[in-house]
Amino acid sequence: MSNPVLACDLGGTVIKLAIVQAGTVLARSDLPSHSEAGLRPRLSSIADSAHDLSAQADVKLSALAGVSIAIPGIVDHAQGRVRHINGKFLDAPDIDLIEWAHAEFGARAVLENDARAAAIGEWHHGAAQGCDDFVAVTLGTGIGVAAVCGGRVLRGPHGGAGILGGHLTVAIDGRRCSCGRIGCAEAEASTSALTELIQSMGASHDIQALDDVSVDYAKVFTLAESGDPAAIHVRDRSLAVWATLVLDLIHAYDPERVIVGGGIAAAPGILGAFQRALDNDPWSSDCGIDIVLSRLGTDAALLAAPSILAEASA
Ligand SMILES: [Zn+2]
Structure with a gap:
């Protein structure tokens, strides 16, 4: 068995750290990200936590096969630097x-x-597992996308291939996205856009039940189930945005499987809505594409660490 690795998943809200060996997390810890203040102020805490984890797992840091760092930005994988990042850890490229x-x-x-x-x-x-052509979509604070085609992880010459799905345009006259463009899927339906989305409906809907700064999609789906018209509108429009995005991704990458993850993925009706959109699609309805839920949830990037390091040294 190959040596353990240190996995860092630098999320916008939580930094996850783990010592991982061959698909098993030996020790893990979570730190608050404070990503709005940049990454540099967090590096000493990350290092301290990694040293604690190595003691917990009884793995000497000198015995690590390497360190895998996952970050929510465009990464130059070959050069080992962050090329572009939006809204969080803004100092990472430096x-x-x-x-x-x-x-x-x-x-x-x-x-x-x-x-x-x-x-x-x-x-x-x-x-x-066992599928060499798939797209993974993560629906949460933002929308994360990645694609594997013909057994190769798509990266592209500038690091952007496959991962900008959240910024595909679903409404050319839509809302301004945090990236600066108009009508990105992430601006039209994601947790980060939800409060503004609801406020903008104030003139046409009674948004009293949803008017809460801590509102999330769990609350939207629950209120929609109980018949609240504004919640039904937000739910159905968001499902339409995500289904449009999933179909666009299917058209772009021709996958055998679509993996749907993130905090919103388990909400009732999500997979069914995507499946109905696929069944009605003139291009792809006869392809037998499976739309399934993620199995690893928020541990997926941590468990990837040994494979990422192995690929880099191959
Ligand atoms: Zn955008």
Whole structure:
């Protein structure tokens, strides 16, 4: 069995760290991200936590096969740097994370986009096992997408292939996205857009039941089930946005399977809505494409770490 690795998943809300070996998490811890303040102020806490984890797992850091760092930005995988990031950890492109990991842990490090890392985890240990053509969609605070085609993880010459699905346009006269463009799927239906989305309906709907800064899709779906007209409108429009996006991704990548994950994925009716959209699609309804839930949930990017490092050294 190959040596354990250190996995860092730098999420916008939570930083997840784990010592992982061959599909098993030996020890793990979560840290608050404070991503609005940048990544550099968090590096010493990440290093301290990694040292604690190595003691817990009884794994010497010098014995690590490497460090895998997943980050919500466009990553130059070959050069080991963050090329572009939006809204969180804004200083990441200026930090040499490969050098930092070497100095802290004496280990080589590999950077990967977080949605791509999650897809690699599902490929080797989760819902995409045995499938060499799939798209993974994560519906949550934002929308993460990654694609594996013909047994290859799509990265592209600039690191952007497959991962910008949340910023595909679903409404050319729609809402302004955090990325600056208009009508991105993430701006039209995601947890980060939800409060503004509801406020913008105030003139046409009674939004009293939804008018809460902490509103999330769980509440929207629950209120919709109980018949609240505004919640039904938000739910049905969001389902239509996500179904449109899933069909666009199917058209772009011609997958055998679509893996749906993230905090919203388990809401009632999501897979059924996507399946109905696929069944009515003139191009893909006869392809036998499976639409399934993620199996690894928020551990997917952590469990991917040994595979990411193995691929980088192959
Ligand atoms: Zn956008």
